Amino acid sequence: MNLLITNCIIFTNDEKNSILKGHAVAIAGTAISEIGPEQDLIQKYASYKIVDAAGRLLMPGLVNAHMHSYSTFARGLALQQAPQNFHEILQFLWWRLDSALDEKSVYYSAAVPAISAVKHGVTTIIDHHASPNAIDGSLDQIEEAMSLLGLRATLCYEVSDRDGPESCKNGLRENERYIRKCAGMRKSNEDHLYSAMLGLHASFTLADETLAHASEIARVNDRGCHIHVLEDSVDDQLTREEFGSGVVQRLAAQEILGPKTIAAHAIHVTAPEIDLLAETDTIVAHNPQSNMNNAVGRADIFELIARDILVGIGTDGMSADLWPDIRTANLLHKHHTGDSNVGWNEIQAMTLKNNPRIYERVSGQKVGRIAAGHAADVILVDYFPPTPLTRENIWGHFLFGVADAPVDTTIINGRIVMQNKEIAGLDEESIAAHATECAESVWQRFSS
Ligand SMILES: [Zn+2]
Known part of the structure; x- marks a missing residue:
């Protein structure tokens, strides 16, 4: 339908x-087709279904x-x-929890944050999944759950040698x-x-031959890897002990690094390591809430950005809403530097x-902008500016107004997923009830 x-x-x-004020946005199929003066577009696109935003703020969905997603339980x-x-x-927590997931709980663990994402204006998720006792088809389960909402996503499975060679191979x-399925x-x-993407846990749980194999699959299929890098000093310590390298x-x-590879965290990186990230044009994802929650330190985003590294922001499973991490980032670095x-x-x-650029690099799709030719991932926010709103002060409005x-x-790929705060055709209560049922058996396996 055109909107x-x-x-x-x-x-x-x-x-x-x-x-822009007094303008309208035309969506033809899955993409934004034109932005122009409202009266002109109403005449030009008389057959399009009108969505009256009632004065709300229209902006691109967040990435x-x-x-x-599996952190739900x-x-x-x-x-x-x-x-x-x-x-x-x-x-004690994550490796026990991921081992307790079965196929059904993988599905519901993804459905719950998918709903929350849509409600908070997140239209694209770059997910990293682990369920060592339910590996085969797990990415299909996540895709199916996200498809309930029509969310846009890049998925990967977290390969690790921590659960033995069979699990690693699977x-x-x-x-x-899944890479081949998506390409098809x-x-x-x-x-x-x-x-x-090609998912990897972290250097300290990955054998040399596993990395070589992963790198080969990524290279042949022109995909990047998605891996945790120096989230804690233990990654450095155990990698040096076991493999004699940083x-x-x-x-x-x-050859895991490169412009399509995401290094999550990059907290305990040394100067030569930052050089390597910059030389290989590797992406870094900053996750401030998770880092504070785990008390693992703080990434020096200023140094990384100064070196032209593409640094984005993620939630690392802390929430499906991105704003809490954005606001935390704003506070963390001020607090840490005393400035x-x-x-x-x-x-x-x-x-x-940067987040839309990251998505474009890893997926090839243009999101994150209200411009002709970009994906029609658009949100309408109940934000009626109480002070003058200008292009110079927009970030103040976002951080202290739009965030709340x-x-x-929420429109994704030209489809209205949520309107008047209602997600049509979705029984949220029933999904929560099924998720709770799953959680009980997951928790039982977790404790046994
Ligand atoms: Zn993570």
């Missing part, structure tokens, strides 16, 4: 951060650059032992299968919502410009 959105304030997210979960460090957080196979779909439909040096030598002036431009760029404002309408 014409009228009666809105448009934040285009172009280079000038243009704000989450690093997410773990950690909510309310009791640990048997209090972890004393990051390695123990992985051992993980590589699942990535390869994309061939027949360039607007296909799903794409794939993490980034090792990943570079194995209340830092971070304003960097975090704005990471959120609005309810999203009324």
Whole structure:
């Protein structure tokens, strides 16, 4: 269906951060086709279905650059032992939880944050999944759950040697299968919502031959890898002990790095390692809430950005809503540096410009801008500016207003997914009830 959105304030997210009033946005099929004076477009597109935004803010949907949908079932979960460090957080919580997932719980673990994403204006997710006892077809389960909403996503399976060679082999196979499936779909439909990366856990749980194999699959299929890099110093310590190399040096030598590869976190990187990330044009995803929650330190986003590394922002499973991480990033770096002036431009760029660029690099699709030819991923926010709104002060409005404002309408790939805050054709309560049922059995396996 073709749409014409009228009666809105448009934040285009172009280079000038243009704000348009008295304009309408035409959507033809899956893409934005024209932005122009409202009366002209109403006449020109008389057959289009009108969406009256009632004065709301129209902006591009947000991109989450690093997410773990499977973290859903950690909510309310009791640990048997209090972890004393990051390695123990992985051992006592995440590696036990992912092992307890079965096919059905993978599906519901993705459906729950998918709903939340749509409600908070996140239209694209770059997900990183682990379920070592339910690997085959797990990415299809996530895709199916996200398809309930029509979310756009790049998926991958977290390969690791931590669960033995069989699990590692199956993980590589699942990535390869899903990469080929998405490539096939994309061939027949360039607007296909799903794409794939090659998922890897982290250097310290990956053998040399696994990295070599992963790198080969990624290279042959022209995909990037999605891997945790120096989230904690344990990655450096165990990689040096086991493999006699620094993490980034090792990943570079194995040809894992590159312009389509996402290195999540990059906290404990040394100067030569930053050089390597910059030389290979590797993407970095910053996840401030998760980093603070795990007490693993802070990425020096200023140094990374100064080196022209493409740095984006993700939630690392902390929430499906991106705004809490954006606001945390704004506070964390000021607090850490003792300088209340830092971070304003960097975090704005990471959120609005870099995350869509990251998605374009890994998937080939243009999102994140209200411009002709870009994907029609558009949200209408209940934000009626109480102070003058200009292209110069837009970030202040976003950080302290839009971040808290309810999203009324979410359109993805030209399809209205949510309107008047209602997701049509979706029984949210029933999904939550099924998820709770799954959680009970997941928690039982977790504790046994
Ligand atoms: Zn992560």
